[in-house]
Amino acid sequence: MPSAADSFIEELAEIVAAKVERRVMERLQELISELATPNPAEELPQNLTVNETAKFLRISKPTVDRLISKGSLPSFTIGSRRRVRREDLIAYVDSLVRGSSR
The missing domain is CATH 3.90.105 (Molybdopterin biosynthesis moea protein, domain 2)
Structure with a gap:
């Protein structure tokens, strides 16, 4: 059975991963948009x-x-x-x- 600290760390890791993933996805979308609209x-x-x-x-x-x-x-x-x-x-x-x- 995970301790309260382990549960907290796991939850925190999920939050951080979600934020990082969101930022990475946003940046990837920006890059794709830039590449899709060249001169x-x-x-x-x-x-x-x-x-x-x-x-x-x-x-x-x-x-x-x-x-x-x-x-x-x-x-x-x-x-x-x-x-x-x-x-x-x-x-x-x-x-x-x-x-x-x-």
């Missing part, structure tokens, strides 16, 4: 492939190809590979945002 422009490579561009815009590769062929989205080639400059992609998205706010 996408900072993480983009200088020159994106068509697939990377499509993934960033959350559209299909053929749609990116159409935007490029129409001249809506500037691009260049390296050998036979098409690339989109990060600055051009950001400018394209900005133009869409400005156009939709009219």
